[in-house]
Amino acid sequence: MASTVEARETRQPWILLSPALTAIVLLLIIPLAFIVVYSFWLRTAAGSEQVGFYLDNWKEALTDSFYRDILLSTLRIALITTIACALLGYPCAYFIARSKSGNKTLLLLMLILPFWISYIIRTMSWINILGVSGALNTLLVNSGLLAEPLQLLYNEPSVILGLVHFLLPFMVLNVYVSLEGIDESLESAARSLGCTSWQSFLEVTLPLSLPGLAAGGLLCFVLAAGTYITPLVLGGARDAMFANLVYEAIIVQLNWPLGSALSLMLLFVLGLVVTVYNRFVGMGQIAKSFGQE
Amino acid sequence: MNGWSFIRLHAILIYLFMFLPVGVVVLLSFNDSQFGSFPMTGVSLRWFVELWNNDAIVRAFKVSFLLGGLTAMISTTIGVLASLALVRYEFPGKQFMSTLLIAPILVPEVVLAVALLLFLRFLNVPKSFPLLLLGHVIFTMPFVVLVVQARLVGITRNVEEAALSLGASPIQTFFTITLPLLAPAIFAGALFAFTISFDDITGTLFWKPGGVETVPTQIFAMLRNSISPEINALGTVMIVLTVGLPLFGAALARTISSRRGA
Numbered sequence: 001m002a003s004t005v006e007a008r009e010t011r012q013p014w015i016l017l018s019p020a021l022t023a024i025v026l027l028l029i030i031p032l033a034f035i036v037v038y039s040f041w042l043r044t045a046a047g048s049e050q051v052g053f054y055l056d057n058w059k060e061a062l063t064d065s066f067y068r069d070i071l072l073s074t075l076r077i078a079l080i081t082t083i084a085c086a087l088l089g090y091p092c093a094y095f096i097a098r099s100k101s102g103n104k105t106l107l108l109l110m111l112i113l114p115f116w117i118s119y120i121i122r123t124m125s126w127i128n129i130l131g132v133s134g135a136l137n138t139l140l141v142n143s144g145l146l147a148e149p150l151q152l153l154y155n156e157p158s159v160i161l162g163l164v165h166f167l168l169p170f171m172v173l174n175v176y177v178s179l180e181g182i183d184e185s186l187e188s189a190a191r192s193l194g195c196t197s198w199q200s201f202l203e204v205t206l207p208l209s210l211p212g213l214a215a216g217g218l219l220c221f222v223l224a225a226g227t228y229i230t231p232l233v234l235g236g237a238r239d240a241m242f243a244n245l246v247y248e249a250i251i252v253q254l255n256w257p258l259g260s261a262l263s264l265m266l267l268f269v270l271g272l273v274v275t276v277y278n279r280f281v282g283m284g285q286i287a288k289s290f291g292q293e
Numbered sequence: 294m295n296g297w298s299f300i301r302l303h304a305i306l307i308y309l310f311m312f313l314p315v316g317v318v319v320l321l322s323f324n325d326s327q328f329g330s331f332p333m334t335g336v337s338l339r340w341f342v343e344l345w346n347n348d349a350i351v352r353a354f355k356v357s358f359l360l361g362g363l364t365a366m367i368s369t370t371i372g373v374l375a376s377l378a379l380v381r382y383e384f385p386g387k388q389f390m391s392t393l394l395i396a397p398i399l400v401p402e403v404v405l406a407v408a409l410l411l412f413l414r415f416l417n418v419p420k421s422f423p424l425l426l427l428g429h430v431i432f433t434m435p436f437v438v439l440v441v442q443a444r445l446v447g448i449t450r451n452v453e454e455a456a457l458s459l460g461a462s463p464i465q466t467f468f469t470i471t472l473p474l475l476a477p478a479i480f481a482g483a484l485f486a487f488t489i490s491f492d493d494i495t496g497t498l499f500w501k502p503g504g505v506e507t508v509p510t511q512i513f514a515m516l517r518n519s520i521s522p523e524i525n526a527l528g529t530v531m532i533v534l535t536v537g538l539p540l541f542g543a544a545l546a547r548t549i550s551s552r553r554g555a
Contacts, residue, residue: 013382020375020394020434027431028397028405031412038411088307095304107304114311116535118492120509121528125314127520128321135317138331168311197296226401228495233516243403243495251499256411263404274399283392290439 032267039260049257057261067245067262071269074242077156078225081163085171085220086213088164093175093212094205111176114169123162123233130158154236162234163224170223171216177289178212179205215285218277222270242266315532322525340526350527353511357491360422360507364429364490369483371430372437373475376482379438380445395435405432406499420502428500429490436489437482444478477546484542488535 039057042050061067096107114122129135130152137149152158182205190200228243235241240248246266249259325335344350378384379391397405409428410420418424452474456466494509501510508531515524 009382010384013378013384013387016374016378016382017390019371020438021390023371023431023434024393024396027409027427028400031408032400032404034412034415035408038415088310091300092304092307095300107308110308110312113536114315116488116539117315118509118512118528118531118535120492120494120512121318121531122315124512124516124520124524124528125318127516128317128525129314131520133328133331135331165310165314168307172307222399222401226403228403228498229513233513243401246403246407247499250407250410256414259407260411263407266401267404270401271399283395287395287439287443290436290443 035260035263038257039264041257043255043257047254057258060258061261061265067265070240070245071242071265074225075269077160077163077241078221081160081167081224082217082220084160084164085168086217089168089171089216090175090213093172093179096172096176097179108176111169111172119166120229120233122166123230126158126162126165126234127153130161153234154239156235156239159231159235159239159241162230163227166230167220167223170219173289174216174219174286175209175212178209178215178285181288182208211281211285214277214281215289218274218281219286221273225270226266315528318525318528319532322522322529324522324525327522340522341530343523344526344530347523349506350508350511350523353506353508356505357507357509360425360429361487361491363426364433365483365487367426368430368434368437368486369441369479372434372482372486373441373479375434376438376441376445376478380442381450391438394438397432398435402432402495403499406496410499420500422502422505425497425500425502425505428496429493432493432496433486433489436485440485441478441482444481445475448474448478477550480542480546484539488539491535 040053040055042052042054042056044050096104096111099107127134131137132149132151134152136152137146140146141149186204186208187197187200190204191197195203225241226243227241228247231239231241231244242262243266246259246262249255249262253259320333321331322340323336323338324333325337325339326333375394379387379394406428409431410424413424413427453466453470456470457463461469491507492509493507494513497507497510498513501507506514508527512524512527512531515521515527
C-alpha cells in the first residue's frame with residue numbers, strides 16, 4: 001500500500017507537468033531547433049529553399065556592416081533605456097517602499113495599472129504629446145515661446161522615451177519588491193551607529209536592493225532590445241531596430257533562412273545577458289515581483 | 294527642501310509621466326474636432342459612435358475577445374496543472390523544470406514568433422487562427438505559471454488530506470476542496486493570460502493570416518495614416534476594458550474570498 005502511494009507521489013508531478021511540457025517542447029524547443037537547422041539552408045534566386053549546410057546566411061548576418069550597425073545601435077538603445085529606467089525608477093520605488101501603508105496600497109495599484117494599459121496605446125499616446133499639433137507644441141506656440149511647432153518625434157530620443165515609458169513600471173516594481181524585503185531596522189541601526197541617512201542608504205539599503213535593480217534591469221534590457229513596435233510608431237526611417245530587420249527578412253523579403261540566422265543572433269546576444277544575470281542573481285528574483293498581483 | 298520631499302516630488306513626476314500621455318488620449322477622444330489633436334473644439338461622443346459603426350474595428354474586437362478567451366482557457370488549464378506540480382511536489386529536476394516553463398518569456402518575442410511561424414510553415418500549417426492561438430498560448434503560459442505559483446504557495450494541503458481521510462475520493466476532493474481553494478489563483482492566471490493576449494501585437498503581426506486583425510494590430514494599421522480621433526476613442530475603449538476588467542475582477546475575487554471568510 002505504502003509503495004503505491006509513493007509511486008503515485010513520484011508520478012503525479014510529471015502527469016501535471018506533461019501538458020505544459022508538451023506545449024513548450026512542440027511550440028518552443030523544436031521550433032527553435034528547427035530555425036537553427038533552417039539558418040544553414042539557402043534561399044535560391046527562384047525563391048525556394050536549398051536544403052543543405054551553407055554558411056552563407058551566417059556570413060551575411062555576421063559580416064555585413066548593415067546588420068552589425070543595427071545590432072549595436074539596438075543594444076545601445078536598450079542600454080540607455082535601462083539606465084534611464086534605473087535612475088528614474090529607483091527613487092520612485094524607494095518612495096513607495098517607505099510610504100505609509102494606506103498610501104502604499106494606492107501607489108502600488110497605480111504602479112500596476114500601466115501593465116494593464118495596452119502597449120500600442122501607451123506608445124502612440126506620445127504622438128498626442130510630442131506631435132506637431134500635440135499638447136507640448138500647442139502649449140509652446142500658444143504661449144508665444146515658439147513661433148513654429150517643432151518636430152519632436154520620429155528620432156532616436158523619441159524611441160527611447162517611448163521605451164522608458166513602457167518599461168519603467170517593470171523597473172519600479174522589481175526594485176520595490178527588493179526594498180520591501182529589507183528589514184527597516186537595519187537602516188536605523190546604521191544610523192544609530194553614527195551613519196548619516198545618506199550613508200546608511202549607500203552602505204545598507206542600496207547594496208541589499210541590488211538584486212531587484214538587476215532583475216528590473218534585465219527585464220528592461222531584454223524587452224527593449226527585442227522591441228519591434230516602438231521604433232515603427234515613434235521612430236523615423238533610420239531608427240529601425242534589430243527586430244525590424246528580422247520582420248523585414250521574414251515577412252517582406254520572404255528570406256526565411258536569413259531571417260532565422262538573424263533571429264538566432266538576437267537570441268544569442270540576449271541569451272548571453274540572461275545567462276550572466278542568472279549566474280549572479282538567479283531567476284527567482286524576477287518571479288518575486290509576480291507575487292504582487 | 295529635504296531629501297524626502299525631493300523623493301516625493303520625483304515620485305509624483307514619475308506617476309505623471311506614466312499617466313499623463315494616456316490621460317491625453319482619453320481627453321482627445323472626446324474632442325469634437327475632426328483631427329485627432331489639439332485644440333479641443335468641443336466635447337462630443339461622435340468618435341465612439343463612429344467606432345461602433347466601423348465594421349473593421351468591431352470585427353477586430355470580436356477576434357481579440359475570441360482569441361483572448363480561448364488563450365486564457367487553454368493556457369490557464371495547462372499552467373495551473375504545471376504550477377501544482379511545482380508548488381506541491383518535490384521531484385528531481387524541479388529547478389530545471391521551473392526555468393523551462395518560463396523559457397518562453399526569456400526568449401525575445403520576435404524570435405519566438407519567427408521560430409513558431411517557420412516551423413509550422415515547414416509542416417504546411419498556414420498562417421491561421423489556430424497558429425495565432427498556439428502562439429498566444431505558448432507566450433502567456435509562463436505568466437500564468439508565475440502568477441498562479443505565487444498564489445498557490447499559501448494554500449496548504451491539510452484540508453484536502455482531511456477530506457481524503459474522511460472518505461472522499463481523490464476526484465471528489467479535487468472538485469469540492471481543491472478547485473474552490475484554487476479559484477482565486479486560477480482566476481488571476483486567466484485574467485493575466487487574457488490581458489496579455491488581448492494586448493499582444495508583435496507575435497500577432499507575424500502569425501495572423503492576411504485580413505484578420507486584432508484590436509492592437511488594427512490600431513497599428515490605422516496609425517500608418519495619421520493619428521485620427523477614432524484611434525483616441527479606440528484607445529479609450531481599450532483602456533476602460535483592460536483597466537476596468539481587472540479592477541472589477543480583483544473586487545470580485547475579494548468579495549468571493551471574504552464571503553468564504555478566508
